[in-house]
Amino acid sequence: MVFVISVLLRLALYPSVSSQMDVHFFSTMNECHYDKQMDFFYNRSNTDTADDWTGTKLVIVLCVGTFFCVFIFFSNSLVIAAVIKNRKFHFPFYYLLANLAAADFFAGIAYVFLMFNTGPVSKTLTVHRWFLRQGLLDTSLTASLTNLLVIAVERHMSIMRMRVHSNLTKKRVTLLILFIWAIAIFMGAVPTLGWNCLCDLSACSSLAPIYSRSYLIFWAMSNLVAFFIMVVVYLRIYMYVKRKTNVLSPHTSGSISRRRTPMKLMKTVMTVLGAFVVCWTPGLVVLLLDGLNCTQCGLQHVKRWFLLLALLNSLMNPVIYSYKDEDMYNTMKKMICCFSQENNLERRPSRILSTVLSRSETGSQYTEDSISQSTVCNKSSS
Template sequence: MASGNNVNNTCFTDENIRFFYNYVGKEIEKNWTSPDIMVIGLGLTLCPIVVLANLMVMVAIFTNRRFHFPIYYLLGNMAAADLFAGLAYANLMLNTGPWTKMLTKSQWYIRGALIDISLTASVANLLAVAVERHQTIITMQLHSNMTKRRVSLLVVGIWVIGIIMGLVPSILWNCECNLKDCSKIAPLYSRSFLIFWAVLNLITFFIMLAMYARIFYYVKHKSLYVSQHNSEMRHNQTVVNLMKTISMVLGAFVICWTPGLITLLMDGILGKKSNANKYEKYCLVMAVCNSLVNPIIYSLRDEEMRSTFKFILCRLCHRGVDRQQLSSPIEFKSSLKEKNFDCPEI
């Protein structure tokens, strides 16, 4: 039998995921438990809603020319990250519990990478929004002068960073050659990677919070000097309203993701003693709820976004009725008299 030191210094790249789960003491359940069924049922119910809601935001920004500015392109990219998070969470729900034992190591790494990519893309996008708002509002402009090419490069860069962070655990930073460093929540992940990832995201949160606090202080201080000019006051109020919307998005993100990051941090630091795996499913539910909250914030805070949503839904309903009329030509004239479509113009 190999000694403990030999085991810890040997690579186990040929072992399956059960080996690593058994090593850290995380049991792969043979049957579904009531909490698992509840969490998975809730998650799979939310995921289609998350995908459709964020797709609506992306379509609204694409179709309405009034949203063709850098800040809205970044918010559209945020919606894309939330949509991706909904798909990643659905994939996780369909490959968890008793189904975990059927996964190969590659499939297991892909399952985790999708979640990592969505979170990293969301955080990087929020940081880009914070920097864009800081540079714009300090000069008291509503929209930045960033070109579409630069915004496109920024969006591509955000996803490249997300993909890299998603691939790092499977390629470079796992515990296959150091079992002592294996995580309890994610048995093939290195605990040191979880610490790095959680701390990096938490630090980014604090940087963004500090940046927004400085922006609000600047806007409030500036408003004292422009109170005598109505046009400047209206401009200032527009800036503040947009800032409040973005701040609500950031606040919801921090509230929904911080418990999960703290859980990962506890697992990374304490290992088996943390019992962090008891809370992971609930933290993931909170995380996917965040992807649903953002479209709600946009619709509640932005009247232009609400009218665009109504326009899109109205057009979809209009097409549905047109198709029904084509399939039922006898009822064509009567249905036109009964229906009165009042779509807002964009």
Template sequence: MLFNSTCEAFYKPVSFFYNITGKPISPNWRTHDFIVVGLGLPICVFIILANMLVIVAIIINRKFHFPIYYLLGNMAAADLFAGISYLYLVFHTGPWTIGLTIKEWFIRGALINMSLTASVVNLLAVAVERHQTIFTMQLHSTMTRRRVVMLIVTIWLVAVVMGLVPTMGWNCVCDLSTCCTVAPLYSRSFLVSWAILNLMAFFIMVAVYTHIFIYVRRRSRVMSPHTDQPSNNQTVISLMKTMSMILGAFVICWTPGLVILLLDGLSCSQCQVLKYEKYCLVLAECNSLVNPIIYSFRDEDMRNTYKRILCFPWRRMRQHEGPSGIRFKPVKAGAPSEKNSCNSTSLEPSSPQSLLFS
């Protein structure tokens, strides 16, 4: 266990584990340290702002009070937590790592593990929800709010467990021969298990979306004599586009990091995992920025809600000021509406299909 005082290595500094695994650690700033911090900070800011915008939009717009949007909101919360966790990591990496205690090092790792696991499991949950919606031909998911809440709680329980498991014992503090190189205090077996679980989630997502694609294409062929063929083709094309964006973003952002973890866990001494591990971590975090774009920005009602949120301060100023900047009392009735993007709203309720076929 981590807090077992009888373990001699528990009292060693963090640099001790870095030295025995061969991972360089220096009190001086190196080139790649500046690159990681320089790339990490703006990415974290964008992740936090983008996912905050998604959460606020779902809260204020009653059209989004359906299971699919609850899952999207939870995914945005996971990605927001990922941005905050990585921001914490950025300020505790490089030369700052030497000053960390073992407990602080494990807290840093637990935050990253929890946030990234929650993000991946949320992606899987949304894929399953879309599968259910398409195959039942419903405008909205048949899941009750209770089931959605239970699903969200399960997602976070899985994330918390995966984050705390190495902290509570599955580590190499008391068994130095099992220490890995990328994360010197983690056991190789844990690293391999974590990578395999995420790869399994990836393959499940591929299977789910492939099944949806086959079903939609087969259904479009059956319905083609009775409906407009161009409309059916457009549906299939839109589905393929969405699938490509979802799976492509996941593959690009996660595969390099998962491969690095697997190679390190399998003790590949000639793979030069340290040369690429920090850049792979930054790339994996980019998935938390891409998710709001894929799952939310493709929804027209969501985009209109973003405009309302972002233009709210400007609209308030226009209501209280005249053309010359003189303030007037707000008009209570009969005020003409402004024709601009800040006041545009959608009158039709959105459906989960708009997320998939828009």
């Protein structure tokens, strides 16, 4: 209101001068810059990191990033295949764990796209391509975070009833997974839908030159609050399971391993959650400081390393699954062994055929070995 009154007073007192000034002012306020390339925004925000990603540094980052992404694709695909193949994993918890692996796989795709659109290339991007680059990263983070929240609900439903797995049907789990990805895609598209600074350059951040500082504050705070809530919930569930297990163990029948299964699953989830919080919190804090317009924090020099730390999280999760879950480890091991055995059988030279024909004993032994190998591979799915 004060702004409108001041403009009207200037128009009344100084019609000739104020008319020109205000026309220019309002045209600047209403001007949007969707047609600009990113160099316009990088130069305006004094961001020099795009030029730093050149030469040897860029080659090292690309090599390390490529290795990480290949491992992310392979290991998370293995986790998803293990859940599909082994009937022991056909429960809601493991379906959600496979979806978390799918989120990590998607993160690998986002990092590959980032690697080919970073460094000197950053300033040549269009606004829409830059939105796509950042939107993929935001979507992968939201998918992982939302998935962990849903796993927390699933664990709470089962643990409070002292069951290994909840009673969620496959239909409900499928709907939950679709809901997770719908939320992730929406959150990744929020800046593109309008919460940006393309029409108000004074609100632009430094690390993300076309993101509004208010959006960065919202994004960082919402994720940090979600981290805190999940840590509290999982600690509460963990203490409940530990107390109940200690109380009921002397009075319950069944094997020790069966009674310890809920605790083993909780340790697996808590390890995954801990790695997620450790890898993502520094980057979110940096975004929060940028949103608060902290110009003396030296954020430009640390953001790339925190981005690599976030990439490391998608690489760590499959290692945690295989290390903490013996059944998952054995299934993945058998799948790798069977795959390598099948490749070896296909690549054997043709001289084996002549050996089989000339030496019947060797041939029969080779046949028995092949049958035993295929039997082992088939047993891994049971």
